[in-house]
Amino acid sequence: xxxxxxxxxxxxxxxxxxxxxxxxxxxxxxxxxxxxxxxxxxxxxxxxxxxxxxxxxxxxxxxxxxxxxxxxxxxxxxxxxxxxxxxxxxxxxxxxxxxxxxxxxxxxxxxxxxx
Amino acid sequence: xxxxxxxxxxxxxxxxxxxxxxxxxxxxxxxxxxxxxxxxxxxxxxxxxxxxxxxxxxxxxxxxxxxxxxxxxxxxxxxxxxxxxxxxxxxxxxxxxxxxxxxxxxxxxxxxxx
Numbered sequence: 649x650x651x652x653x654x655x656x657x658x659x660x661x662x663x664x665x666x667x668x669x670x671x672x673x674x675x676x677x678x679x680x681x682x683x684x685x686x687x688x689x690x691x692x693x694x695x696x697x698x699x700x701x702x703x704x705x706x707x708x709x710x711x712x713x714x715x716x717x718x719x720x721x722x723x724x725x726x727x728x729x730x731x732x733x734x735x736x737x738x739x740x741x742x743x744x745x746x747x748x749x750x751x752x753x754x755x756x757x758x759x760x761x762x763x
Numbered sequence: 764x765x766x767x768x769x770x771x772x773x774x775x776x777x778x779x780x781x782x783x784x785x786x787x788x789x790x791x792x793x794x795x796x797x798x799x800x801x802x803x804x805x806x807x808x809x810x811x812x813x814x815x816x817x818x819x820x821x822x823x824x825x826x827x828x829x830x831x832x833x834x835x836x837x838x839x840x841x842x843x844x845x846x847x848x849x850x851x852x853x854x855x856x857x858x859x860x861x862x863x864x865x866x867x868x869x870x871x872x873x874x875x876x877x
Contacts, residue, residue: 751808
């Protein structure tokens with residue numbers, strides 16, 4: 649069975665500070681990992697995805713994530729938070745199962761950016 | 764290119780009423796999905812359609828039915844709404860036949876069942 653655990657349902661950072669959102673995964677096969685962002689009253693938007701081509705993955709809006717197999721982690725970072733980064737972030741793991749892509753989402757981390 | 768669209772955006776139902784949530788995509792996805800999102804629980808898969816003409820149950824299918832009308836459209840029906848079905852519903856489409864598929868989401872339908 650696959651799963652993801654997001655540590656911290658709420659994270660607050662000051663504008664300009666480092667953003668670190670934690671995600672640990674569990675998967676019996678090499679995982680495909682994603683980070684999605686959800687702005688208030690909107691759907692989920694893909695931030696980045698791990699394709700096994702490189703352990704450091706760069707996404708949109710200055711975000712990046714590093715795949716660490718030894719730690720079963722895929723933490724999301726951004727060097728300097730902007731007010732516009734305030735949103736909810738979801739880590740997800742997927743695998744092909746029975747002809748479709750079974751995606752398991754974490755419970756989400758709400759990021760608050762303090763001016 | 765609208766991506767994945769959903770209608771309606773908001774709906775209020777009384778217990779026992781029925782309704783259909785509509786989803787359409789113009790991204791040529793083979794796979795389509797319906798999820799529900801509840802506070803603190805992430806997204807949970809209700810039903811999916813791996814290709815036109817096929818549908819299968821996901822994690823939480825009870826109380827729902829789906830129809831894959833054609834490649835573009837995938838509807839979700841609540842036959843007899845219950846308060847436990849108050850949620851935000853998202854439709855998603857997936858890139859075809861990929862071993863590592865990315866799902867693209869619609870804007871959601873917010874449903875309140877009284």
